[in-house]
Amino acid sequence: MTVNLTLQHASEIIGQDNVDLTLAAGASAKVSNLTVASEWLTNNTGYLVTISVNDKSGNVLSSKRAGLSVEDDWTVFPRYGIVAGSPTDQNSILVKNLEAYRKELELMKSMNINSYFFYDAYNEATDPFPEGVDSFVQKWNTWSHTQVDTKAVKELVDQVHKSGAVAMLYNMISADSNPKNPALPLAALAYNFYDSFGKKGEPMTYTIGDNPTQVYYDPANPDWQKYIAGVMKSAMDRMGFDGWQGDTIGDNRVTDYEHRNSTDEADSHMMSDSYASFINAMKDLIGEKYYITINDVNGGNDDKLAKARQDVVYNELWTNGGSVIPGRMQVAYGDLKARIDMVRNKTGKSLIVGAYMEEPGIDYTVPGGKATNGAGKDALAGKPLQADATLLVDATVAAAGGYHMSIAALANANAALNVLQSAYYPTQYLSVAKDTIRKLYNYQQFITAYENLLRGEGVTNSTQAVSTKNASGEILSKDALGVTGDQVWTFAKSGKGFSTVQMINMMGINAGWHNEEGYADNKTPDAQENLTVRLSLAGKTAQEAAKIADQVYVTSPDDWATSSMKKAQASLETDENGQPVLVISVPKLTLWNMLYIKEDTTATPVEPVTNQAGKKVDNTVTSEASSETAKSENTTVNKGSEAPTDTKPSVEAPKLDETTKPAPSVDELVNSAAVPVAIAVSETAHDKKDDNSVSNTDQGTVASDSITTPASEAASTAASTVSSEVSESVTVSSEPSETENSSEASTSESATPTTTAISESHAVVEPVASLTESESQASTSLVSETTSTIVSVAPSEVSESTSEEVILMDYQKTSIVGIDSL
Template sequence: MKKNEQRMIKIFLSSVVTILLFTNGMAVLADDSSTDMTGMSDVTQKAPAEGMEQSNRQTAEPAIRSAETVDSTINSFQETDLKVQEKEDAAAAVQTEPASTDSNEQGQSVSANTNTQPQAKKLSNNSHQEPMQMVSAANKEGAVLETAQNQKNGNMINLTTDKAVYQAGEAVHLNLTLNNTTSLAQNITATAEVYSLENKLKTLQYTKYLLPNESYTTQKGEFVIPANSLANNRGYLLKVNISDSQNNILEQGNRAIAVEDDWRTFPRYAAIGGSQKDNNSVLTKNLPDYYRELEQMKNMNINSYFFYDVYKSATNPFPNVPKFDQSWNWWSHSQVETDAVKALVNRVHQTGAVAMLYNMILAQNANETAVLPDTEYIYNYETGGYGQNGQVMTYSIDDKPLQYYYNPLSKSWQNYISNAMAQAMKNGGFDGWQGDTIGDNRVLSHNQKDSRDIAHSFMLSDVYAEFLNKMKEKLPQYYLTLNDVNGENISKLANSKQDVIYNELWPFGTSALGNRPQESYGDLKARVDQVRQATGKSLIVGAYMEEPKFDDNRVPLNGAARDVLASATYQTDAVLLTTAAIAAAGGYHMSLAALANPNDGGGVGVLETAYYPTQSLKVSKELNRKNYHYQQFITAYENLLRDKVENDSAEPQTFTANGRQLSQDALGINGDQVWTYAKKGNDFRTIQLLNLMGITSDWKNEDGYENNKTPDEQTNLLVTYPLTGVSMAEADRIAKQVYLTSPDDWLQSSMISLATQVKTNENGDPVLYIQVPRLTLWNMIYINETIKPETPKVPEQPQHPARTLEPAIPQTPEAVSPLPVANKQAVDENKNEIVSALTGEENDLQLPTLSKRSLSISQAELPQTGDNNETRSNLLKVIGAGALLIGAAGLLSLIKGRKND
């Protein structure tokens, strides 16, 4: 063979080999490319060799560290921003991403179980997250079942923070325990995702090498959301999971974060009171119990506390002495150790919260020497519950005087009580005064006390605002609020200088809806609405649950009292529904209390009556756990619930999948319905769904377990929402930005995107049809109206490719007559007209055929999945094999030609 021919053959063979190696390399790259296609930047962790012995751990760890692909040690805090954020301009808004509908990211219980070793659940680094992809009810049902199984297995994370609330610019220190529940020594990683509504802002990671069954609790400074990462007056949701080196999720949980320079914007108010263990006293020996409760309440994001009945007397509230007796309290002879109170105030301040000292605004205890002459008292205009006409207004218990009352217009009293409260708050380290009243009464000044002329009289509520404004002038450095019992005087108090608005509400009060008692969930909403409209503030509601009642011989007078005798607990759903009714309306239910009470069962107390130390019903672990999750929800979504949010004129309706209407009464005064109403804020709308199916609408539930308050859970609901005045193009855009969240166990504050359609009614107006997979107690649908920038995204590739199914479309409702409503007192008379307007036919819920604009994403519109990667990989392999065959054929031809020569 000639040298030039040999050289040509060598070159040809080298080319063939190069082509073969290149094409096969590309095939391998295509197979593995999905691991680099995630929507967020992941911190890659290399697991140690399986079966590593403990004796080799010290020598193995340096090698593991060197193998890390992040610029940190194995024990260091690791922070990673989203890839999508890295692609954006630094001044641009954070890229909007819908919350994942994977059950891995749905809510979990707060309680951690380190003694169990649940079956690990695979976390895919390349799970498919198509932006705004609608999720079918069937998929969500699977997620619900998986979440329920997770709770049964006990794989929930115990995540805490160093504060209940943060100032703008503060770093957030996270604390959690990493448990290696596997049989292998390996890296265990905590991943925390920070969400603002549907937007994922940041991803944080912390990794620790642990032996089997070993645990490690992070220390302050190791796992931190950096300072200046979060905006002021915003609620955030932190979604955390703990996984092993193979990305199997071991534990998971959700936690809200609040950044608020001013607690008055979103008050989350709780009480601290005496312990029944020691005759309603506040003693140093009970501080461990109080601290335990305050730690839980810190993690419930409580930002303000009401120190109830820790005063010596109404005119000498908190003297600078080691201990005092409450001599006016003849039923329990309580004692207060001032060092214990100061320690609790200090602990509250450490959490970032404020401490308010409770005291009456006009009272003098009957057993105390008068501090002012008789000329400064107020006198009854009429004979009644406060004594005879012409006598000093007096409050009595069992015909025994407890308090006398001074005239709020008296300059002498204004000077006296402002000085007394200033000294008391200074002595105890308090931040403000929680003022109380005994209610309203028609009264006379001393110089008119014998007059029967009504023109000489006045209502106490007529002068409360003037008194409060004088107190703020005299106590400018302290917060101030007043309990307007039943909230009936907001029109008189609207212009007062109160820092927050607090109402103690009772069923016997007159509803803001009109001439009816405020006994239903809807009456609570009406009062919250009224206060917001008058003041722009979020109402704090003292609504006490169940309130057991006994006669003098301890004979029960209601079902709640019979529950006490049976050593029963609060009815969990009764408490939660009242909290939900108030929060959904934009208020806050003050129900939680630190009482050092054995009935709390290691949890946090729940207020049952106006005298806070009395708690005779038990708090179950279930109620304590769910109270925790409701507080996370109220905090994480505070901007949707009460950030300048108003009632919406739109009238949404809720139906079953077969067309039966479940929403009957937008006012919420009737039970046996899905109470449905809409609210709107700045560039968003919400639809509140409260499940009252099969239960009554009374909020207090004095009947206890004799009145079941657990509603019938609903699935596969259809909610219609009219978009009157909105173009079809705008309706189509809005329909892609519809989400749902819930504090209940199936979501625990996670947010999911919903399947929607846009239809038109007979007037040509668009109507949004929204598919809701499940309703336990409370759901909130969130409709984002902002225009989001279209940012191209690299498709994410699933590890286990599967055909993407078309999302389920809400079933066309059938023509079914609405359910009759019991006790139909104020049902919307135009309900049938509204349904007709939506459908174009009288009582016919068939979807209109004029325009069926489905927003479901077709198979062709979805990004390429792993199936196409596999096809591309196979094609490259075929090309490589073909090149090899061509090369071989060429070589044989050369050899044959040489022989012929």
């Protein structure tokens, strides 16, 4: 029996390690020293880690796969999550719910979330955390009178830091929660030029019902800038936050106090005109140490914000916003991509998208509640969130080069994890099924592992023609913009030395992303098989095209592939102009596929590294993609009038070279198209922006620890054997697995992850067994907890000899219990 570890970047195997075992019936063994050496790793790079267990004939007994990101700057590939009040306790953040929050944060950590913003965790906009106050009730919050325990907030911020992530404090950039008694004189307020947020000439005010909730200052007002900078710096210093997630109520044409009654537009300006100067003023007043971003509601102010020193770009997108595509609103998947493309072109950054799914409408003035849309009916009927609706938005945003912020920790008694369905984050009516969480987990692994292909430096839309046909020759890619449904939306991107083709399945469904009608508007597309993708290679020579045809791969986060990158069958044809066309066979499409085409025909393949002498192998994936599910998937792996659409809606309170010998495939190397393995790392202090650290976010399951190590240090240190400070252990047992008869990946509530720890000399992959309560709460110092992964084998399935290596008769009845989770 052998335990194998493989580290892969795109199609290249970077490094491997394995340990051989001899196991007797009914016995268990602990295996150490599966190592990911720091010299294998490059900063701001995503990797796929696969761990598999094989019998002595090479058959896969069980396996897991996860994305690993090595990064010294989370803003390059932001993966944003939410912490907000609990719907179980009047939207409050309470000490008594800390354990529930911790469990959710551990799960989100395993989903590679590297940044969190704490929503509505403040007392009031102009005094977020009063000094000397342990708990406060939000007086402005008239619908639930939310309570916030500052100890709870501090402990959650600490937990975020221990995971190697950053914590952002949410607050409006120009709001005052006391409309009748604002903190600054009336001269500092913004005044409506048109009837919009109140009457013309009156202070810009947000009202819920008949209750004025917030009044707004002009972000350009220097007195306001100095005041709020001092307030926010004090709050972030005392509570340990790393930055400010600034929010806006939407754009509006305003005047200053002196010109509040003027009808001359020259005396007015848009609130968004001052976003950039406000951000830059905050950077100067608060300091570069703190991160800052502003929610540009519905986008469109990219030109204004181009000179802003904001660290990431965040847009909350609504269907009432104007699309980048002329003459449209932002209602379709393609409109989301268009906005992401615009931000990328203007700023060079990957857009964080806030796009809330379904938004169940329920009128609670009616006894028992009355649904006002299909999603509301679903919620009242107790139905969960429609999984594919969420996954399709995740796929669209990621394939376009952005990140969909959707996962939230709410300490919700009705959900192990939450997916945002409303702009008021504690109000999430639809539960999230375990299988949906499992799929979300797999998508997060994919987005992390292939981040350089999806949104790396230089990745842009390709000008090469691309299309998709079915087995009958019917063209399924009917609309390159992605605004029409009932198609396989296909678009190409290019990067340095490669291209990708993104395939989003909309067969049998419409292109609307919001899905407010819930299950009445089915979002599960018709699965496709045996597709053909044609990609123009115009400009390539015949020789170059032939080389490229041998460097085509397919992968998907969906269950048929679970991030496994497989060699695809590809051939060449010529178009009417005699230019080469790459013809690629795609065996299956569920929701989202990505084709990876290596176009660098001169590069020498990376020579893989093995941690065990004599086990060096070729590093290029060469096996053809198969429509069959891999063996391992059969195992259990335990504005004002001028811009009315830029305002937030009212809301409740991705031919062989004959001179080259065919190389073994990844499937041959790890003998599996595995499902995810968790990555976590041991704990170190978090030093905010000055840290310049590698963040190896763990990628696997419900609980783990993390570490940050300076990127320069991690990249330069040599591989070595495992020291006493970081150890890895795999326990192999011949006891039967409790889930041995399961035929597909399943959610295990008790399992804990495999971890990777990067020390000064190396990184260690550490499969972790399910911990007892006391073990799971054990503190860590320099290293991760010493735990183990259990590989279970029923005694009846092993050979009678207790001195020989176990021979497994039924591979579906063996599981890696310790790293089972999702």
